[in-house]
Amino acid sequence: MKNFLATHNKALKAEWLKLHHSGMLWFCLAAAAFIPAFHTLVSFFESVGDLSPESGNKMIQMDFQIFTNFFFPVFVVIVVVRLVYMEHRFDTWKLVETQPVSKAAIYFSKWEIAAFISFCCLLTLLVVAFLGGLILQFGRPALGFDQSNINWGHALQALTRFWIASLCIISVQYCLTVLLKSFALPMSIGLVAIFAGSFAQALGYMNWWPYSATQITSDTYGGAPNGEFLLSHEKISLISSLLFIWLGYQLYRRKSFRKAFLSPIKNMVVAVAVIAVFALAISAVNKPTVLNRYSATVVAGEIKSATPIAQVLLLRSPMMDTVMTIPVVNDHFHLKTDKQIATGIYYLKAGSQARRLFMGNKDSVYVDISFSEGEPKIQVSGTRVAENDYLVNGKRTDIEILGQYANNVPPSNFADDLMEYYNDGIRALETFKTSDRIKPADDFIELRKKLFATQVLALADGVYPKIFAAYFPNQELQFPESINELRAGVSLNSPELISFPEYRRYVTSALREKAGINDSLYFGMLNDSLQDPYTRDVIIYEAASTSIVRLKDSIRRNTLIAGILLNTKTGIVNTKLTEANQRANILHGGKPAHDFIAEALNGKQKRRFDFVGKYLVVEFRDAGCAPCKKESPFFESLADRLTSPKLAFVSLSLDEDKKVWQTEANLKKKTKVLQLLSKDDKGRISEAYGLGISPRFVLIDPKGNIINPHLPSPSEPEFEMILQKEIPSQGFSDD
Amino acid sequence: MSFAIETRDLNYSYTKDRRSVNNLSLQVPTGSIYGFLGPNGAGKTTTIRLLTGMLLSDKDNVFIQGKSLQRNLPQIFNSMGTLIEMPSLYLHLTGKENLRLIATMRGIHRNRIDDALQTAGLAGAANKKTKQYSLGMKQRLGIAMAMLSDPELLILDEPANGLDPTGIIEVRQLLVKLNKEQGKTIFVSSHLLGEVEKTCTHIGIIHHGIMRYNGTLEQMKASAYDAADVILKVQEAEHWLPQITSQYPLAKVQGRDEITLPATSREEVTHINQQLVRMNIPVAGIQLRGGLEEWFMHIIDQEKDKQIL
Ligand SMILES: Nc1ncnc2c1ncn2[C@@H]1O[C@H](COP(=O)(O)OP(=O)(O)O)[C@@H](O)[C@H]1O
């Protein structure tokens, strides 16, 4: 150690001299500058998006990410191999090793040079990206770089994190090159290791791999949710880096693998001990933590918004009943309560935004909401950070697809597929960690497991009997053992799952399967099978909502709802159900249609009232909605064919951006469909016409009453048939 | 007597089945030029690698200037300059930069570099990349790098390799000068007997990893010429013998046309020739049988026999 310290500077200076004429530094700096320079150039030709104060930060982030995903590790490997091979090539080791400098100093100073080059690379990238932003500020003001503030703290933190990640690649590659003593072999192994790592990462295998270190950091560019400087994989990189420096140094000073680690036995013992210590350190860093509950329930956070927001609401899914109302003071909100709240899904509503949240009793949740121009950003942290991360980023496979392809498989295979889906889901759930290694708590894992079971059971109940009957027409239906086991593990009565749609769907579909199409039997069964009153009412509400939409006959519908309302006790359920039914009554045939207000392309105002005396077919649409684009041509061709002074076709756009509407509407000037832009409050018109998914087609009679609130799509023949049926034929001059 | 280099039963094997250096005990007196002689593959480079810590012996049995090598790495190199096998240079750097590198690691002032270049005859090529150097230039630069810090002990592995005859003579003169004027100890290996004979004060002969001979140049010559004869080709040998014995009492007739007399050195042959001419004896030929080369070959052969047996 004394020798190392005494001679380190000499060795380092010598290494620095060796870089002369090698072109390595320039090669790396050019490589790092290339991406931001190219990005700047391309930006001159880019279409203008939303002006955002994030332009500068985004550019830096993008350049970092592109570079560190692939190019950077490759450059690091090249640099290390070149630095080491420089000595292998003409065996200049014997020159440096017969100088009065310690071998440790020789070994480590070479490592330092590689680390230095790596740092310069990243710094160059950052500087060039920043200069690119400056150039764009003057060259392309429309991109809004003059508005943008660079978050230097974050950029430098990212740089440091990338650098630390690269140290691991340096150390491993250094060790490899010292061991193999050639150029091509360590180079190819390094490159293959980078590719293999990329693939494994893409496929979701391997949480950490030395050659993927910078790539993982790039994937978690945002940093640790808990605000720590380094993410755990960067800590692992740092620790492994130290380990590989040690291993490489042993290889170097003892000249062969055997002498370094195998004989004499003492070396082997030391190596095993050192590796064990590092392995322990890595596993300690890598170990997922489960956050503890808090002493009280806390919902807090901050809001950055141009328009002031007075309060934040915590709504409980699915009824959206308000659980907490939290005032916002100086852009911050904070509420601490001892009130019991059920564990499950909530929505935090602020202004026009709502964020889905998982939380429960004694959780402390912090929500960071930012409405800077562009899309709003909402970040959740606190005791349920892992659970909420899972809900957003957890691995999800579409179970419905299993049902769609189930037709031609034997029932046992279908059951196997279901179980495989279940087991995959459980495995992903149990191994899930946030990027800073926080695991969801056990209660959440238990809930999620049950939900997986309900999903599988719902599909099994729906599909399995049919396949079974097709394969074994003469046998009595029998579910396989695996499905029965699953069923034993989750009860229809699981009030703790009520806020999750999977569970509600499972209950409704299970009972619907038993009850058949008989509604009164179905609702009777729902009422009898579910014990917890709130759970029962919520599920009945959901079931009834579907019936309300489905039942066209208002007398039958009103009877059904009245019957249901006799049994439901939960206030919000009763209110919402009554409202839904009333809406249905208003909308259904014979009721007067809302008198909409709109603007035509020539700027004149038009109202529904203006069309009195004519049959009116209204298309409600949004610009840019794909199904609207598909249906419009059918609608327009129909308007062309069915010409009558007593019939009007109107396309009422609900677009908020007038320009977007104008662009689209101008293209349709020549058609017989009158293009209008709604001037009503969007919420109001949606409610008045019961709008949901666009497009919607409504038929109104000459008196202004709705004939059909829900016409089928114009592309279907039924559309024209209904028009022909409802509108007296003498009204058409069919050509 | 103090030794600049001393080894005690030094052993080294690259592979399990063969020892490349076998129980080698070496003693290089301070102030000597020690010629380490042996044919290719004898183990010279291996020994030098052991002497410089490039290869580590299992035991602590190499001593430089009385100090254990292993326990004094790397400071020991402050008093030791080396050139091992082919000179290893950074070919992407110039000659000057290569020297600067050594100067940096040895903490030597830069102005010594120009002197070194001058001495090595490379002043003109100082700023050329060594990639463009000829083998001889590289060798000279290698020697200059070994001598840059003016160390007490120089260990040079076949420094004459790749040099042209003038170059060889220059190196030889340089070594003698360093030894004579500055009292440096020089350990130099070679596979050429003539080379060693001309410069060295002490000689060691290694073959198949075994030290075959160790002694001063004079001792070596003495033992080499112990068995050597001068052979005179003279018609009617019996007739001329009395005249010759008057000068050389040990002369003997050996067959009809041959007279032999013992030799003590190579130079003596010339002297005998002059004498015989003066005495008007019609000598048809004069030759030396035995001597240094034969002695050397004999030592190596013996060794070969041993190996075969
Ligand atoms: N790196 C090596 N691995 C295995 N054997 C070697 C190695 N270097 C040298 N040898 C063997 O050791 C013996 C001595 O070699 P060396 O010391 O280079 O001889 P010299 O320098 O006298 O010509 C030779 O037989 C050679 O084949």
Ligand SMILES: [Mg+2]
């Ligand atoms: Mg050799």
